[in-house]
Amino acid sequence: MNNLDPAVVKAFGEQWGKFDHTERDNPDLQRLFQSYFEIFPWHELPQNAEGFDLGCGTGRWAHFVAQRVGTLHCVDPSAAALDVARRNLQAHSNCSFYCASVDAIPLADASADFGYSLGVLHHVPDTEEGIKACVRKLKPGAPLLIYLYYAFDNRPAWFRALWRLSDFVRRVVSTLPFAVRSPLSDIIATLVYWPLARTAKLLEALGIAVDSFPLSAYRNRSFYSMRTDALDRFGTRIEKRFTREQIRRMMEGAGLQRIMFSESVCWCAVGYRRLETP
Template sequence: MNNNFEDIIDKSIFQNVIIRNNFIQSTDINIQYTGNAETVKSFGEEWNIFKHSDLSLTETAAKEYFDVFPLEQLNKNWIGVDVGCGTGRWARRISPYVKTLYGVDPSEAINIFMENTKNDDNIIPVKAYAENLPFQDKSIDFALSYGVLHHIEKTEESIAEINRILKNDGIFLFYFYYNLDNRSFLFKCIFLIVNIMRKCISKFPPFLKKITCDLLAAFIYLPCVILAKIVKLIFGEKLAEKLPLSSYRNKNFYIMRNDSLDRFGTPLEKRYSKEQLTKLLKDNGFKNVVFSNNIPYWHGYAVK
């Protein structure tokens, strides 16, 4: 980020903020959080481990999210908001296609975000909660939130907030965990076991949680991926993609470790069917919802 921080901020789009030296802070950030504070803390710890400083490590995975709404459809005159920006892995990919991108996060990950985006002049860090975004009504052209809103208590309120700040016909790019509505009975049984494990592991101290999730990546994720690759070679893609964790065949071990910690180390997790998500988005002001039929489920975009 350049030295003229205040010069690149459009102050007219904000409400209830304090402008610091190199980031913007919502005035309610230090007030007692009414959501799940443990989840915020957990993600701060996670992004302190997986900083995503090198975007090439996650390039293959990132491309999966932009199939139904390619980056090229963004506009160089647009102002965007990344809700739950974490380390900035999405913001840094999107920023070349837009005028300004504000990265919003309430956790300590905002410090890593600032470090990772310090050379990106059109990315602005904002420390704030998704349930109370510090932007004026209808001031933002597009928003995205990938893998965040299913980890907070006030998911519906956060979606309503995103809708509030978007201009008419504004775009919301989303990714929510699916509830395995397009999977087999066996898949759903495996998930029940995984969910029980998550509820236990998420309560571990940070160091033990990290070690446990790394071991899960090495002894569950990796073997499943190897098996899926073998099945594909022998029996073809159609059978291979039915196996658990087969979607990680084109991903490296860094992503497996990160996703293992994300999956097993997070205190709160919600899952939605396509129908539930459609209703959730439309009930909170979005008129059109488009889903990708590809992994990860469910990602897509909604239009205000």
């Protein structure tokens, strides 16, 4: 298992122990699931489709997917995260669990009817190789849905400058012990996420466009989500960001075709394994 960073795996195990998403009717998760999967070709899957969730974490997306498919293989390199996923998904008898990295997915090559990996592969040392590893598990013609952090290629220069400042903070906070970085992330959520998100909500109510306003995506989301994502954002040592074209090239290089990007989530994309992968 070479395509992982042990410190990152440990950090996510700690994160999902704190934010375990046990509230199954969480409206934030429902909305996010719908936005991520709006481009997913559910109608093209075979009956009783079998697929995988790479980097399943707490099972927050698997909870929704398992209701729609025959078998769902939940894969995560963190044993602590998998313990949470098992608890959260105990009502879904069609879920199986594997503690493995992306380069050691314990499924036969060309065996899966679908796969997805949301918010995971930008946290591994080699993102492109991670995509290739996922594609190898797909049957020819099967879809793969991925979400990767975007490089603000559709944002103005001042927005990218703010991100560089926040990234400096992340590089410091992410090296601290969990007992320190966890409360620091809560402070960031309280003093940065919440005020900016609620300001965006107020501006939107006044008829002002807020798409470019920092953290406007959180304007209708709960404080729990803000705390979760603040820890995700500032508590992780590896964070990679990609432009839309970089993601397209990586997906094509991994053997995917018919690539389509979401118009509402930057950058969430789906592609289909080539019938003959070179």
